[in-house]
Amino acid sequence: MTDEKAKIAYSGAKTGSPGDLNFNFKGTDLRLLVSVNYSYSKKVAISIDGNVEYFSPYNQSIKDYNYNILIYEKTNLKMGVHEVKIWTVEPSTNTLGNDYRLYSIDVIGELTTEVPSIEQPGTDEPTEPEKPTEPEQPSSNRAILVVTMTTCLEKEFDLSMQEVNSFIDWYETKQAGSGKASYAIDKHENNKGPFKNRKDYILFDRILTFEVSEY
Structure with a gap:
């Protein structure tokens, strides 16, 4: 307990006008002891670090004074300097x-002339926001195969990737010196006409280049 009056600022008041009391303390707990009577104020406010609560020293049944009554208590505050009004x-x-x-x-602590510290905002370096990634497009497991012949004629086929891979395997095998001289590509529904089935036979030594565009 402390009674350091120099560290308490009081502004008195005339009858019917409010007064105020201000002080700071460094610690964790605060208690106020007052007298209680029927003639006292019905509502007194207390603010600790801006958090306002109320108490009343008024009791209409008490004509005489009751002294040293615990009227207000605040415990388990964060250790540090607290401003009380x-x-x-x-x-x-x-x-x-x-x-x-x-x-x-x-x-629990001591009255002080220190002022509460103001927490400074964080000084962490701002992080770069993650760049949105392009959503992966679903694959249809198909591709357009464009074969350019030595005559500069381009042949285009809409095939499954399995058919494209089979064509590439044939081409690489033939390039290594073995395999058939030609490869039959099924045209499926493309340019089928009145026929049940149409195939385009590609001669290895007539191929200039080919391109695969998967979609």
């Missing part, structure tokens, strides 16, 4: 002009 919301109307009588300010 007390003021009357509803001033007393008694002729003595007392809203209440504060007998003791008890703290």
Whole structure:
């Protein structure tokens, strides 16, 4: 408990007008002891670090004074400097002009002239936002095979990837010196006409280049 009056700022008031009391303390717990009477204020506010609560030293059944009554208690505050403000919301109307009588300010810690520290915002370097990735397009497992002949004629086929891979396997095998001289590509529904089936036979030594465009 401490009674360092120099560290408490008080602004008195006339009868019917509010007064206020301001102080800071460094610690974790605070208690206020007052007297209680029927003539005192019905509503007194207390703010700790901006958080406002209320208490009342008024009791209509008490004609005499009850002294050193624990009227307010706040525990388990974060260890540090706390700013406390007390003021009357509803001033007393008694002729003595007392809203209440504060007998003791008890703290676990000490009254201080220090001011609460203001937490500084973080100084972490801003991180680059992740660039959105292009959504992967679903594959139809098909491709357009374009074969360019030595005559500069282009032949285009819409095939499954399995058929394209079979064509590439034939081409690489023949290029290595073995395999058939030609490869039959099924035209499927393309340019089928009145026939049940149409195939285009590609001669190896007539191929200039080929291109595969998967979709």
